[in-house]
Amino acid sequence: MTNAAIETRSLRKRYGEKLAVEDLSLTVRRGEVFGFLGPNGAGKTTSLKMLLGLVEPTGGAGTLLGAPLGDRATRAKVGFLPEHFRFPEWTSARELLRFHGRLLELPDTIARERAERLLGTVDLLDAAHRPLRGYSKGMLQRTGLALALLGEPELVFLDEPTSGLDPLGRRLVRDLIRAERDKGTTVFLNSHLLGEVEATCDRVAFVKGGRVVRERALAAEGEGVEFEAVLRASGLDADARAGLERFGRVLHDEGDEVRLSLASESALPEIARWVVERGASLRHLSADHVSLEDEFLEVMGADHRPG
Ligand SMILES: Nc1ncnc2c1ncn2[C@@H]1O[C@H](COP(=O)(O)OP(=O)(O)O)[C@@H](O)[C@H]1O
Ligand SMILES: [Mg+2]
Numbered sequence: 001m002t003n004a005a006i007e008t009r010s011l012r013k014r015y016g017e018k019l020a021v022e023d024l025s026l027t028v029r030r031g032e033v034f035g036f037l038g039p040n041g042a043g044k045t046t047s048l049k050m051l052l053g054l055v056e057p058t059g060g061a062g063t064l065l066g067a068p069l070g071d072r073a074t075r076a077k078v079g080f081l082p083e084h085f086r087f088p089e090w091t092s093a094r095e096l097l098r099f100h101g102r103l104l105e106l107p108d109t110i111a112r113e114r115a116e117r118l119l120g121t122v123d124l125l126d127a128a129h130r131p132l133r134g135y136s137k138g139m140l141q142r143t144g145l146a147l148a149l150l151g152e153p154e155l156v157f158l159d160e161p162t163s164g165l166d167p168l169g170r171r172l173v174r175d176l177i178r179a180e181r182d183k184g185t186t187v188f189l190n191s192h193l194l195g196e197v198e199a200t201c202d203r204v205a206f207v208k209g210g211r212v213v214r215e216r217a218l219a220a221e222g223e224g225v226e227f228e229a230v231l232r233a234s235g236l237d238a239d240a241r242a243g244l245e246r247f248g249r250v251l252h253d254e255g256d257e258v259r260l261s262l263a264s265e266s267a268l269p270e271i272a273r274w275v276v277e278r279g280a281s282l283r284h285l286s287a288d289h290v291s292l293e294d295e296f297l298e299v300m301g302a303d304h305r306p307g
Contacts, residue, residue, distance in 0.1 A: 005030045005155050005186040006051060008062030008069075013046050013055060013210075020046040022210035024060065028203075030154075033177060033187040035201035035218075037194065037292075039300060043210040044190040045083050048157050051188070052080055065155060076104070079153035081144045083160045083190070089133035093124050093143045096132070097150060104151045111150075118146040121179075123172060137164035145176065155186045162196050174200055198292040206299045214299050218292075227262040228294075232284035233275050240278040247271050262287055 006028035013021040021043040028034045038044050049055035051062065053070030067074040087096060094115060101111025119128045122142035132140065141164045148156055158177075162170045177187055177200045191197050197204060198218065206214040229248065234256050241253055244260060247267045252259040260271075265287045275282050 003030065003066070004028060004063070005032075006034075006062065006064055006188065008051070009060055011047070011050050011060035011062055012058045013043075013050060014058040019210055021050070024050070024062075024207075024210075024212060026205055026212055026215065028186060028188060030186050031181070031184050032202040033181050033189065033200055035197035035204040036188065036190045036207060037192065037197060037204055037296060038207035039192060042207045044207060045159055046210075047207070048159055048188070048190055052078065052157060076151065077154045079148040079151055079156035081141075081148040081156075081158045081161055083163075085140065085144050087132050087140065087143065090131050092129050092131055093119060093135075093139075093146070094128040096143065097146060100147055100150050106151075114150060114152075115146075118149055121149075121176060122146045138166060138169045141165060142169065142172070145173065149176075149180070153185065155188065156180065157188045157190075159190045160192070161189065162191070162193055170196060194292045194296055204292070206296065208300055226290040227265055227287040228290050229260040229262050229268065229271065229287040230284065231258045231260065231271065231275065231282075232256050233258075233280040233282045235280040236275065237278070237280075240275065240280060243274070243278075244271070247274075256283070261290075 004027050006026070008024050008026055011021060011024035012019070024047050036044050036047065046055060050057045051064060051069060053075065057069070062069045064071070065074050065077055091099070097115035097118065098111055101115060106114070119125050122145050124139060124142055124146070127135065127139060132143065135143065141161065145161060148158065162173050165173065174196065177189070180187055189197065189201060201218055203215070203217045205212045228251065236256070236258070241258060244250060244258055247270065248260040248262040250258060251261055268285060268287055272282055272285055
């Protein structure tokens with residue numbers, strides 16, 4: 001028995017000739033917001049459906065909240081916003097939430113109270129009585145979010161939750177995810193929108209071609225952010241170049257240019273002094289924050305075509 005929210009070992013999914021997921025091995029801790037990142041077709045949705053027990057894995061194993069994948073009793077503790085949802089369009093958001101409340105076997109008063117609270121959270125109180133056929137894509141997505149949270153899940157899966165939303169809607173989702181984290185809910189977020197992920201996630205995994213190719217923690221705001229320094233100088237000898245390692249990892253060293261990975265910008269003055277003291281002429285020194293987008297492009301490599 002594991003205390004992780006999600007634990008998988010070598011989950012695979014094959015559709016005929018197509019290997020949708022090659023090897024999904026990951027651990028998501030309880031209470032964390034986990035971002036699952038990758039280009040279209042990387043296997044994110046298939047992975048999520050295997051975790052939910054909606055798609056039968058071709059191989060491998062895993063647990064969700066300590067129970068084997070597909071366990072029925074566990075499903076009640078899990079919320080899910082699908083990537084492509086279809087709601088009956090003659091119902092209203094309010095009716096849909098109440099109907100799902102009955103499916104969840106919530107007492108009527110609780111179902112009503114929760115439905116109203118969630119309609120407020122996703123900013124649909126004004127439209128809640130209207131049939132869904134008149135809703136915009138963003139309103140439907142917000143309806144789906146409310147549905148995903150109706151059962152007060154311990155673990156919630158959101159598959160591209162902001163794809164149909166405008167900036168205000170995205171802000172709403174961001175706030176909602178943070179509120180869930182504050183309550184101790186584990187959030188598994190599938191996304192190809194890196195800004196969203198950077199703003200909300202504690203940890204991320206990069207998935208490419210059905211495989212997790214990198215997994216790491218994201219720094220809390222203002223701490224441990226990575227910088228990339230660019231240094232251009234003439235007259236840098238081999239010793240001076242090698243000595244730059246003391247300030248950070250050397251990413252690139254060619255001709256007059258050296259690029260370094262730094263933990264902070266505060267190393268810049270020291271680097272400048274060090275280079276000048278070794279007799280080199282410094283022409284340029286700068287440091288830029290490495291965004292998740294930069295990292296994504298690096299991880300996905302040059303072979304990645306826009307999806
Ligand atoms: N039901 C299916 N039948 C056949 N191929 C599928 C099916 N579902 C997904 N795939 C294929 O598996 C790959 C991964 O798809 P998916 O998990 O939807 O990726 P993502 O969510 O990262 O965009 C894609 O090449 C997709 O075409
Ligand atoms: Mg998908």
